[in-house]
Each structure stands twice: as structure tokens, then as C-alpha cells.
Amino acid sequence: MSIEFLLNGERIEVEAPPMSRLLDVLRRELGLTGTKEGCGEGECGACTVLLEDVPVLSCLLPLVQCEGRRVDTIEGLARSEAGPLIERLVSLGGVQCGACTPGIVVATCALLRQTENPTRAQVAQALAGNLCRCTGYEGIHRAIQALAEP
Amino acid sequence: MNPRSQTARARSDLGTRESEAARDDRSPARPDGFAKASGSLAYADDARLEGMLFGATLRSPHPHARIRSAHWRPERAPAGAIGLLARDLTGPNGVQLLDDAWPILAGDGVHHVGEAVGLAAATSPEAAQAALAAFEIEYEPLPARTTPAEALPSDVFTELEILHGDVAHGFTQAAHIVEGTWRTARQEHVYIECQSMTAWIDTDDTLVVQGSMQCPYYVQNALSHALKRPAQRVRVVATPPGGGFGGKEDYPSLLALHVALLALATRHPVRISYDRHEDMLATSKRHPSEVHHRSGVDSDGRLTAMDVDILLDAGAYRTLSPVVLSRAVLHATGAYRCPNVRIRGRAVRTHTLPNGAFRGFGAPQVLFAVERQMDRIARAVGIDPLEIRLRNVLEPGDELPTGQVLDDSTSARLCLERVERETDFRRRWREHERQRSTISGDANGSRKGVGISLYLHGSGFTGNGEKRLASTVRARLRSDGRIELQTASVDMGQGSCIVLPMVAADACGLHVDDFVVAEPDTSRVPDSGPTVASRTSMIVAGEVALAAQEICGQIVDAWGKRIDSAEEARLEAGELLAGSRSEAFRQVARCHYLEYGASEVTRVHTPPAWQEFDEESYRGVAYPTYAFGADVAEVEVDPDTLQVRPLAVTAVCEVGRVLHPVLCRGQIEGGTLQAVGWALMEEAQCREGHLVNDRLATYLLPTVQDCPEIQVVLLEHPWNGVGTGAKGVGELPMNGAAPAVVAAIENATGLAIAELPATPERLLVELERQGLADRTQPS
Numbered sequence A: 001m002s003i004e005f006l007l008n009g010e011r012i013e014v015e016a017p018p019m020s021r022l023l024d025v026l027r028r029e030l031g032l033t034g035t036k037e038g039c040g041e042g043e044c045g046a047c048t049v050l051l052e053d054v055p056v057l058s059c060l061l062p063l064v065q066c067e068g069r070r071v072d073t074i075e076g077l078a079r080s081e082a083g084p085l086i087e088r089l090v091s092l093g094g095v096q097c098g099a100c101t102p103g104i105v106v107a108t109c110a111l112l113r114q115t116e117n118p119t120r121a122q123v124a125q126a127l128a129g130n131l132c133r134c135t136g137y138e139g140i141h142r143a144i145q146a147l148a149e150p
Numbered sequence B: 001m002n003p004r005s006q007t008a009r010a011r012s013d014l015g016t017r018e019s020e021a022a023r024d025d026r027s028p029a030r031p032d033g034f035a036k037a038s039g040s041l042a043y044a045d046d047a048r049l050e051g052m053l054f055g056a057t058l059r060s061p062h063p064h065a066r067i068r069s070a071h072w073r074p075e076r077a078p079a080g081a082i083g084l085l086a087r088d089l090t091g092p093n094g095v096q097l098l099d100d101a102w103p104i105l106a107g108d109g110v111h112h113v114g115e116a117v118g119l120a121a122a123t124s125p126e127a128a129q130a131a132l133a134a135f136e137i138e139y140e141p142l143p144a145r146t147t148p149a150e151a152l153p154s155d156v157f158t159e160l161e162i163l164h165g166d167v168a169h170g171f172t173q174a175a176h177i178v179e180g181t182w183r184t185a186r187q188e189h190v191y192i193e194c195q196s197m198t199a200w201i202d203t204d205d206t207l208v209v210q211g212s213m214q215c216p217y218y219v220q221n222a223l224s225h226a227l228k229r230p231a232q233r234v235r236v237v238a239t240p241p242g243g244g245f246g247g248k249e250d251y252p253s254l255l256a257l258h259v260a261l262l263a264l265a266t267r268h269p270v271r272i273s274y275d276r277h278e279d280m281l282a283t284s285k286r287h288p289s290e291v292h293h294r295s296g297v298d299s300d301g302r303l304t305a306m307d308v309d310i311l312l313d314a315g316a317y318r319t320l321s322p323v324v325l326s327r328a329v330l331h332a333t334g335a336y337r338c339p340n341v342r343i344r345g346r347a348v349r350t351h352t353l354p355n356g357a358f359r360g361f362g363a364p365q366v367l368f369a370v371e372r373q374m375d376r377i378a379r380a381v382g383i384d385p386l387e388i389r390l391r392n393v394l395e396p397g398d399e400l401p402t403g404q405v406l407d408d409s410t411s412a413r414l415c416l417e418r419v420e421r422e423t424d425f426r427r428r429w430r431e432h433e434r435q436r437s438t439i440s441g442d443a444n445g446s447r448k449g450v451g452i453s454l455y456l457h458g459s460g461f462t463g464n465g466e467k468r469l470a471s472t473v474r475a476r477l478r479s480d481g482r483i484e485l486q487t488a489s490v491d492m493g494q495g496s497c498i499v500l501p502m503v504a505a506d507a508c509g510l511h512v513d514d515f516v517v518a519e520p521d522t523s524r525v526p527d528s529g530p531t532v533a534s535r536t537s538m539i540v541a542g543e544v545a546l547a548a549q550e551i552c553g554q555i556v557d558a559w560g561k562r563i564d565s566a567e568e569a570r571l572e573a574g575e576l577l578a579g580s581r582s583e584a585f586r587q588v589a590r591c592h593y594l595e596y597g598a599s600e601v602t603r604v605h606t607p608p609a610w611q612e613f614d615e616e617s618y619r620g621v622a623y624p625t626y627a628f629g630a631d632v633a634e635v636e637v638d639p640d641t642l643q644v645r646p647l648a649v650t651a652v653c654e655v656g657r658v659l660h661p662v663l664c665r666g667q668i669e670g671g672t673l674q675a676v677g678w679a680l681m682e683e684a685q686c687r688e689g690h691l692v693n694d695r696l697a698t699y700l701l702p703t704v705q706d707c708p709e710i711q712v713v714l715l716e717h718p719w720n721g722v723g724t725g726a727k728g729v730g731e732l733p734m735n736g737a738a739p740a741v742v743a744a745i746e747n748a749t750g751l752a753i754a755e756l757p758a759t760p761e762r763l764l765v766e767l768e769r770q771g772l773a774d775r776t777q778p779s
Ligand code: FES
Pocket: A036, A037, A038, A039, A040, A041, A042, A043, A044, A045, A046, A047, A048, A057, A058, A059, A060
């Protein structure tokens, strides 16, 4: 079955079973491996993408649900709005092994679209579904707080 | 010019000082950071190869069973799939680590649930899974011993003992004798990237194995041993691990053998990527422990005797347990001075998953025990937790149980004093103690408490490990005038990709971007040893800087001769200088390359002669130095649900020289949270040999919402013994937060938890045991 959707601003058509996980379609069919699999069951957030601006877990999302909708992945966001965030994550200790980072960047972009200068508590709420085993989350907090600085 | 003497000069008037705030010019951004954050860096499972097959593993459902028969029925498998059993192996069926007793595939019997019995390969991961149905295994279940208690006394893998002074005499001098038994749980690493490995055969018949690992040369060694291939025909390439924490130290050797066997059998590239469930089911964990303390103190609370008995559950195979046990016995008395010590350690065999390396490597377990023991002693003596520590803290000149005399880099007291200043611990602790006995909870129904811990971690390999290893590094001039640093160190997030160039740049008078760090590929880099034991920044970086310096020396000399200056040529901030002459280094280096080719310098690390350790008697210098830390944790306990919320942890760490403040801080923050998780919620539970919580839905670890505010204070104390002057920092923080958090719970509630994790269930049991139910109910 062929599914059509808007991926990182471009209209694409994918030939795949409708119940395929979006995560597999991105990684295997489209070569977009920035979206990671950390658990495959909705617990870690490494596979986070935006569906119509809302962060969703692509390991739980059947491809068919993307039909006609807007999907943004880390590859698209890194080229556009995520630049300043990524720069601060890198310089302030928000990136260690990096396996969680794309998911965290995607989830944070969604937060920043809604809330320009989020508080520590708002960040914690928005990233509650994104596990990071390396940083203790402090570097991530520092980076997001630093976005408010000139 | 020797970088050691140079740094010594630079630091001679410093004394102990505090490292700068997080963002400072000593912290250039890690070069792999953008690629990681933007998703473009290729991890082990990211790039697909032409014609690649996928592997799957058949695992034992029994903790202990004899294998009566084992067959592969190709007619039941998807077309083209292949299957392998132990009998198909042509070499020794063992993963070479300390020995090769760990089977690649179970042969006559299985010894833990999840043990690999068969391997299948097919054209997709799904087909490979389906192919597992084509194995027919007949098991005869046997009685299983799944706890250390059942394993004793017969099934002991390793036993170690340290004797110091006269323990019996020490107890006769004691005014108080305090006993305690402290237990810790099996902890899962949960690196976010699951294990993944790919193997193929190159056209020249070289076996190539590429994947997520900490120790490429361990993997090469294991492949060469079991496949009976010379090491030159085994090439191992480490992809950037998406987290390791020790979990990619031992296990990747087994996984590498699995994919290699399938690749050799099919002549296709083969990949195995575990999903989370399989990763949790199959890979090693932190050793569960039981530590018994019997301590004597005089009436002032000064230790007169310590008798410590450590029991580690090694699981079904020995793997790295003897080395983990070694670190455990060597850290058992913590950061305290005691003239009379007996330490016994045993690692026992059970029919459970083999436990292995995990950040801290045996030290977190014993430090949890000794720290809680010190709190118990303080209560017996009637002094506060800070005071008992100040009275017993190790000072320069003190002797460890091994007889090692500590040098003046021993900074435990500084850490304690600093954390007290930072947190006002003593006053707050007393206040909570008083409140607890007079009122029942805060106005909002919760209770707060604070706890303190003091800890240390021996830097680098234990004992003669470095001597045996003879860590080798190389620097090599490239045609573009940059210098390539070749080591087998793997950057699993800790940041060697920037720390190695920084140390080299500092030693040479160059810029960070004058260096390139080689990919850890055994065909290109020498064996600088495994990326473990917090040894990279201290030892590998020091050697590679010296190698780079030698190359620069050659270039400077050649340039000096060429320009024929009367003045001596030197190198500063990327410029070659002699009198009034100057030229950019990169330019000169390019010409040097054209004229003399790729000069390269290899160096072998030799530990200092004074680092002598006798592995028979456990006497001598087990570690060239120790990093120290002191934590204060604050928690809040809900008196109804007994849920513990960690509010804040302040970690004061003295780590020698801080090479990169942002990354150093990051190590401490991350390690602290792993320790908080281990203290409060993390436990890979085993019931009759079966892992109960084998998914992230059931194995809980801290999310950003469970995370305390972590404040880090870095202290630098001059130390010039080995390498860069940095002490190991990777593991240190894992030793501190757990006892501090559990002490804070006691301060808040009066409940002294003797077993990690301190879950609400355990608190409830303790509450009932102590018969305090009425006193902790909110009024
Ligand atoms: S992989 Fe989707 S939440 Fe973990």
C-alpha cells in the first residue's frame, strides 16, 4: 500500500504495509537514521518525531496514521529551527553518547514552539518521556535555559 | 620539554583550587556533538550493507538444564536461513576474557536463562526470528541455585583477603562494636543504544567486525582465540557507542563471535542488533552484593578495627568477576583510616546471568556499605555523620589496608569540608533529627532529610593491570600538516574525542584542531588498552601527548636547521618561532611531510616503578592515586505513600587536574543520577533465575522528573604522578550518591534501609519492623 505524507517539508510517497512502524519506515526505507530506537515500546523517547507539531513516538506509530499529515524528524529540524538548541546542547554538556539527543532535540523543539522561555519545571514535563542515561539531565536543562540568554 | 614538568610548573603555586564555572574557555565543544545531536552520526545499527543478513539468537528458557539433544531443522526455517549450534564450532567454545570458560553457544548444558544456544541468519530481522522455530532442543531441567546463599559454601569462583594490623587486638581497644549487613541490587546499564554488531569477510579474507563496544582489542583477542585466526586477519572497528558504562566491556566479545560465526558460515555480512528486551535478557549487569561489617571504635569514634566480608553474585560464568571483586576489596574500608583491618571477598557462582563491568566496578557496592556503616557507628557513639567522617578521614601519610602510604594528593578532608560549607549539612541534619522526634511531618505532609557520604575511587587499572597491558599509543603526521592521535580509546560520550586533542595541544603549543583523533580500528590504531577504569584521560591522553610532542620536536628541529637561525626554534600557539622569524606550524608540517613522509612516534606506557603491587598478598600500591568526593543529598519522603523524592545532590569532587570542565562536570552529573537511580528504584529482579522486569516498562530508571538538582563542585589538587595529572573521573560519582540518599531518608524518617533500592515497599517493611508506624503518620 502506498502512503503519502509531508516529511520534513517534502511530499513523499512510501510503499509499505500500513501497519509498519513509522520508525522502521524512516530508518530502513528512507535512510533517516537520526531517529533512534531505544526500547521499541514507548518508554524511552529516542524515536520521537513531530506529527503535526506534536511529539509522538515513532516506534508506536503505524505508518498509515501519517497519511496526508506533516511529519518532522530530527534531520529536518536540525536544518531549520533546532540549530541554536543543538549548539547549546553541545557546548554546555547536554550531549554525551548522543543516543538520546535527537529525540530530546525533537521534543524540545515542540516545547519551544509553544513556550518561548520554558521554566525548569516545564522542561521536565516536556521531556518526561525522553530517557537520557548519560547526562543526569543537568546539561540539557542548562542548554535550554541558555537559549533565553542573548 | 616535558608536559609533566610544564604542568607541574604551571600548578606549583596553585594549591587546591576550584575549577571554573561550566562554560569557560577550557571547554571547547566536542567535535562529534553536532553530528550526534542532528542525527547524522552513524551508530552501529545505522548504516546498512549490501547483501547483509540478520542474525537472531535462540536462548535458554531454563536457569539450569542438560541439553539432551539439539537439532536444526532447515525445512522449518524460511528459505535460505541457516542455523548454528555449539557442535558447528571448529575452535574452542569459549569467549576469551580472563579465561575462556564463558561458552559462545551452550553445548552440553545451559547455566542461566537467556544463555545463547543457537544462532540463525536470514534476509531480514523478522525472518531470522522466525528461523529460531527451526531449532529443536530437548532440555532436562536440573536443580538451580539462583541466590548466593544457595551457592555457598561450595560454589566460589574467587576469594580474596586483605589483612592489615591485628584485627582481634583492634576489637579489644574498642569502646563500641557495631555490626551491619548491607545489600545492593542487580543494576541494568540501560545504555540507550542497545548492543549491535556486524561482521563480514573482506576480499583478502580478513574478518571484519564492527559495532558498539568499549574495548576493540578485547574483541579482537576473543575472535582470534575462538576462531583460530591470527590477529592480523581479524579487524575490529568500534562505532561510537550510544552509551557503555561498562556494559560494552565484556559482552561485545560474545556478540562479535556470534556475528562472526554467522558471517563465516554464510559468507555474507551479518548483523545482530538486540532490541531492548533481548539486551536486558542477555547482557551483563552490576553484581548484586551483600557486605557484612563489624567495626570497632574508641569512645571518640575513632576506628580501631574493621572486619569486612563481601559477597558478590557473579552469575553463571566467571567473566570479569575476579577483577570486580578485586576492586571491591580494595575499596571496602572507604576513605577511612583504620589500623587493624581484615577484608574478605568472595564472588560466587549462581544460575543467573553473568554479572560484569558497570561503572564503579565493585566499588559502589562496598562504598554503600561502609558509608551506611559509618552512619550507624556515629549513632552508636553519639556524634553526627560529618563528625564521624572528619575524625576518621584519610589524610596524606596514612596507610591503606594494602600498606600503601597516601601521598599529598589525598584530598578527602577538603571534599568533606567543602561540601559542609556548600550545604550547611550539619545544622540541617541536626534540625531534621530534632524535628523528627518532636513533630510528625511538615505542614504540607512531607518530611525532608539530608545525608552525607565520603568516597574515593582508585584511578586506572587495579594493581599490575597497567604493567601487564603496556598500553601503546601512536601519533602520526598527516599530509595536511595535522597530527593524528592513534589510540584504541572509544568515545562513548565521555569526550575523549576532544580531551585527547586538548592535552596534546597543550603539550605541544598547538591548537586543538591541529589534531585528528583516529577511529578506533585495530587495523589502524595500536592497543592502548580498553576504555575502562577511568583510565583514558589520565594515562592514554598523557602518552599520546608525549608522542605528539616528539613529532613536533622533529618538525621544530628540521625547521630550525632549515632557516639556520642563531636562535633556538620553538613552537607556540601554532607558530614556529626563532628570533624574529616565525612561520605557521601547519604549513611547515605539510612541507615536512613532503620531505620526510609520515613521521610517526609510538609510545608504550610504563607505570612508575613505585607502583608495585603484590597480587598474592594484596600488599602494595593498588592504584597510583585516588580521586575523592563528598556528597550531600536532600530528599523528601511522603509519609503516606513512602515515596522518596530526591531534591538535590551536591557533589564535591577532587579529580586532580580538570582537563575539560564541561565534560568533567557532565561525568559527575550523569554518574550521580545513575547512583540515585540505583539507590531508589533500579533493580533487575531475578525470580528463580528468571529476570522479572526485562523491559523498560517494568525496569524503572530516573527520568528528568525524578532527577534531583545536581550541583557539582570540582576541586583540583596538584598531582604529578602519572600521565596528565588528571585522576579518573568516570566512575567516581557512582560511589557517592546512593549512601547519601539513603542516609537522607533515615534523617527524614528514622528508617535505616539496609538494602538497595530503597523503594516504598522496603520502607514500609522497615517501618513495620521498627514499629514506628504511629510516629510517622501525619497528625
Ligand atoms: S524507541 Fe520509541 S519510545 Fe523507545
